[in-house]
Amino acid sequence: MQSTNAQFFGLLVAAVIFVWFFKRIGLPPILAYLATGVLAGSHGVGWLEHTHEIDFVAELGIVFLLFSLGLEFSISRLMAMRNIVFGLGSLQVIVTSLVLIIILFCLNFSLLTSFTIGSIMALSSTAVVVKLLKESGELNQRRGQLAIGVLLFQDIAVVPLLIILPLFATSDSQTIGWALAFSLTKGAFVCVLLWAIGKWLLPKVFSEIALVRTDELFVLTTLLVALFAGLLTYMFGLSMALGAFLAGMMLGESHYRHQLEADIRPFRDILMGLFFVTVGMQLDLLYVFSNGLIIVGALFGLLVLKIAVVAISAQLMSERKQDSLACGIMLWQMGEFGFVLIALGRQHQLLTSEHISFLIALGVLSMALTPFLIEKTPYILRRLGLLNSPSIAWEGEPQVSALYTNHVVICGFSRVGQTIARFLKPEAIEYVAVESNPILVQEGKAAGEPVIFGHVKQKDILKCAGVERARLVIITFTEFEQTQIVIDAIKQIAPEVKILIRTRDDSQLEKLRELGVTEVVPETLEASLMIVSHVLSMSGVPMSRIIRRVSDERRNRYQFLQSFFTGEYINNDESNSDKLEYLHVVALPDKAHAVNKSINELNLVKRKVSIKALRRQDREIDAPSDQIILLANDILVLQGKPRRVERVEHFLLDGIE
Template sequence: MQSINVQFFGLLVVAVLFVWFFKRIGLPPILAYLATGVLAGSHGIGWMAHTHEIDFVAELGIVFLLFSLGLEFSISRLMAMRNIVFGLGSLQVVVTSLILIVVLYCLNFSLLTSFAISIIMALSSTAVVVKLLKETGELNQRRGQLAVGVLLFQDIAVVPLLIILPLLASSDSQSISWALAFALTKGAFVCLLLWAIGKWILPKVFNEIALVRTDELFVLTTLLVALFAALLTYMFGLSMALGAFLAGMMLGESHYRHQLEADIRPFRDILMGLFFVTVGMQLNLLYVFSNGLFIIGALLGLLILKITVVAISAQLMGERRQDALACAIMLWQMGEFGFVLIALSGQQQLLTSDQTSFLIALGVLSMAFTPFLIDKTPLILKRLGVLKRASMGWENEPKSSALYSNHVVICGFSRVGQTIARFLKPEAIEYVAIESNPILVQEGKAAGEPVIFGHVKQKDILKCAGVERARLVIITFTEFEQTQIVIDAIKQIAPEVKILIRTRDDSQLEKLKELGVTEVVPETLEASLMLVSHVLSMSGVPMSRIVRRVSKERRNRYKFLQSFFSGEHIDSDENNSDRLEYLHVIALPDKAFAVNKSISELNLTKRRVFIKALRRQDREIDAPSDQTLLLANDILVLQGKPRRVERVEHYLLDGIE
């Protein structure tokens, strides 16, 4: 037991050092975890044994990942995406598999071996792609929806494949048909069971948990629900990840989904890291070096084939070329379920040991190169002539400080930060916000806001926001200890920049002035308005204009200040929740009920929910008129009280009142 503890401690130390080093040189953490596994595995130093227990714990990372993904996809949204899931998804798997079967069979592989290898290579990595989509906030973008739709079909397809491969080895066709029919029956039963539990039991459970107001109990209940759903499908011989996804999708209908995602994230990220470590442990570097040319050739072939198939299939279904190619680049790699099928095929003697090693090397390397290719996708599309410039139709996330000059940096993009941004935008004052809450980053970027994900106390993040060339830096949070760290980091990079800070009161006023803060705004009943007045004044806006705008907000009873992207922190106080309005971003899939209907036809004002803005491809429409026709792939910014917004979201997607 002591030696095992030492091994895990060593693994943790190496993982921390590798993640820190890879982030310092601009590489994603996934590569750090893979490198840790290569070093720790039997083909590296070999201090960690690759056991079944480690694989099981690592698989929980995929379970939690699919659970959090399910929270993003309600039944209404999934049904609206059925063309992507069952259309593009099935087309990608079938076409890719058939081409690979023909190629491998022509290379003198047996038909069964060709089938096994082609299916393994046709699958993509949900773990890698969804993690990167969440980090970059692209889950609501069209390219992100296309990728997730294909991945969902692949995850569903794994279930019959786990049944088919052993039966193919036994060459009993009658057994295959009976087993598939039995599996489909079990799957339908489990889905109905989870749907019933999620519809009628879980909302009541979480209502009771929320009333207790104990964070630990809420977290424990969330973990229990995800693991229970995974265990239920596992007991029926289905994928644990599929059960977790279904449970998350049921809870995605509730207003607790943001808090659930926030609670599950730490466990998900840690266990996902362990999963990638176990993947790296399977890579034999000596085998890679000795067969390097063949592996590189196979990687290039896999890259070209899957990108071509996905891109052409998506364009045939009417998708924009840039979205089709971006989705194809995301899905070119082999997936984590491929490793499960590799092990199963090896046990059934469908693959030789050399073929197994080759596929493992191919899978690990393809997953390792994926973050780099996704990061360089705008540049790739520009080189291919799909984009006129690398930022067109893409996220406006700044990649370097050179993108901004004489701008305003907003540290924190919650309620106060969003208020400041809304006042800066009409004045054509350039700004960029830094936020560490990935939900807020995702919502903000989907609405077209220039938001960077990161912690403001990190100098690299401040440099990325161009602090050294900013006209003003605004710190919107009030924790004094954190504020001191941020001020010190800012002053080391840009000693002369003006700093405006918000505080709860004036108790630390003198200390903040000594630290070099230009202006301190103590929080009062009109803290947001006072802060905006200072921001606009220091940004060069005439005082008469400021007075007019602030007076207008007072006359309007502060309506402009009462709705915000809520992020993950939804107040469980029923009275407070019903009093405040918030903003929510929703993307309209092809089959959504609201597509090709005008705003007046939908009669949203009767439901007291308003469309504040509309983003269509590469342009934004602020305050669209009632005659505006909604189109597929439009991104809407809804304003209203939480329960009303959720009801309207379902109405826009499936037409159910």
């Protein structure tokens, strides 16, 4: 037991170091996990044993990966890009696979092995390409759209491959047709069953769960749904990943999609990391070094083949040459789903250990080289004469606006959030609201409001709302503890964004400003200003004077309103007493220490208490000067922190320091 704990501790340490190092040099974490597996496996240092338990946990990573993929899979998105997805995407996968199968078969590989390897090498890395497209700002340009369309078809193509490959391994040539037909029938039945569950049952389940407003229960339900769907397909003799994909696809049309994806992501990333570690453990470094020239040659061949297939296919669909070639450069590498199929091939003995080492080496090197090649794409195109004119700026092409840009993010869509939205809409100011109450989300969406279901304290939800591109973020709820968490999450994503926050009172005003809040609107003080405005107006004061006084008070950050008479109640909370100043009335009797002394002589400034007003007989003096002499029966209005005011009162009356 102790040795097992030590093995996993060493694995965790190595993973942290490798992920940090690879991120610092601009490489994806997938490569870091693969490197960790190489180091930990029997072909490396060999401190970690490859067991069935590790394989099972790693398979859960695939389940969650396919579940997340299903959430992102939208029928409407698919139909909008159908020409690219089913045109360019199908051409790329089919042509690349056929060419590779023919080449491998001519090299004396069996037909089954050729099909498996060809299918694996035809896929590209969604994770790497989408990340690079987002970072370079090319996600919404034509070349980026072409790449996304092809990747979407590849992701769809993985699903039948998950069914076909195990069948090829377990059925002979005479019964393969019947076995395939039977499996497709089972797959169709499972799809219909999961579709029915996802259409009618799961939305009601998640509505009830969301109404409870418990984060832990929502996360547990998400995990349960993904695992249940995987178990259902496994019971029918199909892949667990297939069931998870179908469940995610059913929930992808609901308004819980963003929250589900945010909840599943930590588990998915950690377990996927373990999966890639198990893949890396199978890489035989001695084989790689002894066959280095063959691997480099295969890498160059894969580069030329996939770029040529994508570029020619895109030009046949009337795309520009520069976009076609750029798309090919983006998609030339092997992808993470290739590693999934490698694991499936190893499990069903479709691939030998040498094949696995060869494919893993090819995948790792191709993914590592992709960021460099995408960065050098403009240079490559200019060298090929496709960007001859200096006026054609690669990075300067007009971009389609993102879904949310220069907009207002409203955190909470209750009465305050809805009121804000109603005022923004006539001014043509774009906004998006984030709300965790499913009923409000459902009603808002039905009314055409841009509302996202989710908890704003999660960074993934804030990213879905485009916080990093927002002009302003408004927090409409008043719970201070929750507000702190949300502000911290916002600042991690968008440190410069302006934040407007609503609070019940001004007790945490200074602390909120220290956290980076741009503007704080205390309800009690604003209500006071509104009442004052009505009182003055009904008393005959000109509206221009009322507006000026109210504006001055807001401009001075509610200085006068922050001071008030406490009555018999004094809040003993240390944090509050250190933030607020109170007004307190002191009447000076005949024998008081302060009588016949000037305010300057009393040196109240040193005690950090000021006299805001002085009432003498029927006359009131606002902000009395330091030279005025205090007389018996004067009434003073003191302003300061409670303890300081109490000490000054004793000093004025008895002379006690």
